[in-house]
Amino acid sequence: MTVQDVRSFNRFYTNVIGALDYGRHLYAPYTLTESRVLYELAHAPADAADLRARLHLDAGYLTRILNGFEENGLIERSPSDTDGRRRRVALTGRGREAAALLDARARESVGALLDTVRAEDRPRLAEAMRTVRRILGDGPAPRPEDVVLREPAPGDLGWIVQRNAALYAAEYGWNADYEALVARIVADHAADHDPRRERVWIAELDGRPVGCVMCVADGTPGAARLRLLLVEPDARGLRIGDRLVGAVVDFAREAGYREVVLWTNDVLGAARRIYQRYGFVLVAEKPHRSFGQDLTGQDWRLDLHATPGGRRGVVGGGAG
CATH class of the missing domain: 1.10.10.10 (Winged helix-like DNA-binding domain superfamily/Winged helix DNA-binding domain)
Structure with a gap:
């Protein structure tokens, strides 16, 4: 050059x-x-x-x-x-x-x-931009305030499915059964949801998605369900998981829900610590064979009436 x-x-x-x-x-x-x-x-x-x-x-x-x-x-x-x-x-x-x-x-x-720009060329363009920034020096490391939580844009729901499948396969050895489960959750939300009571958040850093979470109505009256909490490995340590969980708790409270529930697995320790900081309580756990692994599933619950404000304190949370 x-x-x-x-x-x-x-x-x-x-x-x-x-x-x-x-x-x-x-x-x-x-x-x-x-x-x-x-x-x-x-x-x-x-x-x-x-x-x-x-x-x-x-x-x-x-x-x-x-x-x-x-x-x-x-x-x-x-x-x-x-x-x-x-x-x-x-x-x-x-x-x-x-x-x-x-x-x-x-x-x-x-x-x-x-x-x-053609869709198939966009990943190469994004990686080229990141390469230039890495080689020439991008100044100080990313800060928590550099991360923006936003509504999903076209393509983001597909990103949620792809990244969940890829990350859980790489980090925990989960098979395609998990990808199928995430795809069904995302497809159900895209096909029919009430925006006043259900929402998806994308965490964005430097113009790219680095995390996500969903809040959906649960089958139990008055209950919201937190689902698909995820943070990209290279963006962990910026309190993104904490902010995503906080967004769900705040939204659920404003939407009039009585409680927030979630399902996760005991191997996902970082996510569980966030849930505990917000006041979630473990109410049940049970061994199961899913996604090609022997796991222990856990049900957690947050009583919104008993917690007037969540504690703000990185991170996969499972399908939820």
């Missing part, structure tokens, strides 16, 4: 980014840097020093941006909880609305770009 190769790629990619912002509407009325500051604050409040280090910005330039945001009612500043010399910066309601609008525009533009 030569210097010219890198410069040529830079020119090409700059043109691609420019095409995404055709007409200059993507970031309006903000600059690209201002939009990036809003993005960072939307994912976690921070003080100015942290923002400056994270974004490699000149201190004076960042101060001007934050002063403008404050004048326009986008942020509020308060003393830091840990260092009285620092000021905590957080988005206001208006700031969150602005950040959400910019995020929606970006997703729409990138989605339009990906529409031009």
Whole structure:
């Protein structure tokens, strides 16, 4: 590789980014840097020093941006909880609305770009991008706040089936019977579910899914069932499993369920520890032969009336 190769790629990619912002509407009325500051604050409040280090910005330039945001009612500043010399910066309601609008525009533009890429070429493109980032250095390691929980996009339900099958085969030796079970669970949800009482979450990191969980109505009146908790191995340690379980518990409580139940297996220790932190109680267990293995199935239950708030504390949970 030569210097010219890198410069040529830079020119090409700059043109691609420019095409995404055709007409200059993507970031309006903000600059690209201002939009990036809003993005960072939307994912976690921070003080100015942290923002400056994270974004490699000149201190004076960042101060001007934050002063403008404050004048326009986008942020509020308060003393830091840990260092009285620092000021905590957080988005206001208006700031969150602005950040959400910019995020929606970006997703729409990138989605339009990906529409031009054949489905069979997308995995190679994603891996090529990750390779460039790994080789050239991607800065600090991923942080928990870099992970976004979102609704499933087209293709994500298929991803849930594929990753469950592949990971449980690799980590526990489970056979295709487990893939068939997950496929039925996902297909039943896709074919018929009540969005007010049933939901799927995808955990996304760096534009790719790294985790999932489902909340579905159980056969028992007043009970929700947590299903298909999974976190990719390379994304564990970022509290993703904890956040996914918390999302189910919060949703179930808001939807009016009385309890959350789940079924798992005793070999899945990391998931069980998360359930216990949220107050789930083991109510029954029984040996069984499934998925080509001798396992001990476990039923867990969380009484939502007895737990006004789940404890926020990585991770497969079984079919549930």
